[in-house]
Amino acid sequence: MTTSHQVLVVDDEPAIRRLLRAALERSGHQVHEAADAASALASLSAERPQVVLLDLGLPDRDGLELIPLIRARSDATILIVSARDATDEKVAALDLGAADYVTKPFDTDELLARVRAALRHRLTMQGGAQQVRSHGIAIDLLSRRVTRDGVDVHLTPKEYQLLSELARFPGRVITHAHLLRTVWPNETDGEVGYLRVVVRNLRGKLENDPATPIIIVNELGVGYRLMGSE
Numbered sequence: 001m002t003t004s005h006q007v008l009v010v011d012d013e014p015a016i017r018r019l020l021r022a023a024l025e026r027s028g029h030q031v032h033e034a035a036d037a038a039s040a041l042a043s044l045s046a047e048r049p050q051v052v053l054l055d056l057g058l059p060d061r062d063g064l065e066l067i068p069l070i071r072a073r074s075d076a077t078i079l080i081v082s083a084r085d086a087t088d089e090k091v092a093a094l095d096l097g098a099a100d101y102v103t104k105p106f107d108t109d110e111l112l113a114r115v116r117a118a119l120r121h122r123l124t125m126q127g128g129a130q131q132v133r134s135h136g137i138a139i140d141l142l143s144r145r146v147t148r149d150g151v152d153v154h155l156t157p158k159e160y161q162l163l164s165e166l167a168r169f170p171g172r173v174i175t176h177a178h179l180l181r182t183v184w185p186n187e188t189d190g191e192v193g194y195l196r197v198v199v200r201n202l203r204g205k206l207e208n209d210p211a212t213p214i215i216i217v218n219e220l221g222v223g224y225r226l227m228g229s230e
Contacts, residue, residue, distance in 0.1 A: 005119060008032045008049035010040040010066075011081070012059050016104075020053060020081075023108045024115070037061035037069075044074045051118055053111075054098070056082040056089070064089075067096040077118040081106065087221040094175050094222070101173065101222075117171025120228070132167045134215045134228050137206050139167040153205055158183060162198050163226075166216065170228035173219045199224060 007029045009020045014035075021031045032047045034040040037058050043049070052070060056063030063082065070078055080093045083104040090101045099121065100114050132139045138147045141164060146153045155163065161183045166174055176192050184194055199218075203210040216224055 005029050006049040008052045010034045011055040037066050049076050052076045052078045053081050071097045090222050099172050132170050132228050159202050166226035170226050173223050173225045175223040
């Protein structure tokens with residue numbers, strides 16, 4: 001049985017709102033709609049959504065400006081659903097506090113999977129399970145233990161730090177900048193090459209086929225995400 005959650009869809013296109021409402025309601029969620037920023041902010045207190053699907057091209061305010069306003073008034077998880085596909089827009093949205101970014105036109109099944117990932121992350125942050133599983137890999141954040149098919153995997157300190165940061169937000173894209181700040185504070189001058197080396201080493205230890213990764217996947221120009229098992 002699917003647990004019902006409150007989802008707020010913020011988009012000025014009626015056709016998109018109808019499409020998202022139909023898909024979300026089929027998945028058992030309760031859906032509320034807003035066509036502009038003002039209505040979205042009003043709905044936060046009235047409806048208290050757990051997830052906000054936010055378009056960036058709103059008629060009364062840019063969606064990027066709306067992200068910190070939502071975060072200041074609500075603990076809802078924000079997923080961007082936008083036709084803007086520039087890397088700097090994606091990075092800006094994620095750095096401002098969005099949990100994920102889906103580009104229009106989108107696949108409905110993929111979007112619903114991103115919503116499920118966002119809800120799992122909320123559960124984790126509220127004291128849920130501290131273990132993440134992905135294709136035979138188990139990451140126990142409490143014991144700091146990583147296993148592959150039940151066998152301990154030896155990781156260097158940097159490898160574990162990076163993997164654990166991804167595991168804290170399974171299914172969510174974590175930006176290069178966030179990972180560099182967290183794993184190499186004051187050490188890298190923002191050089192993404194440091195990340196690439198560690199991710200390559202991790203894939204060699206965790207992936208069945210490191211050349212075609214399914215556990216740690218790349219969001220081109222943006223960051224990485226850990227794909228948790230359903």
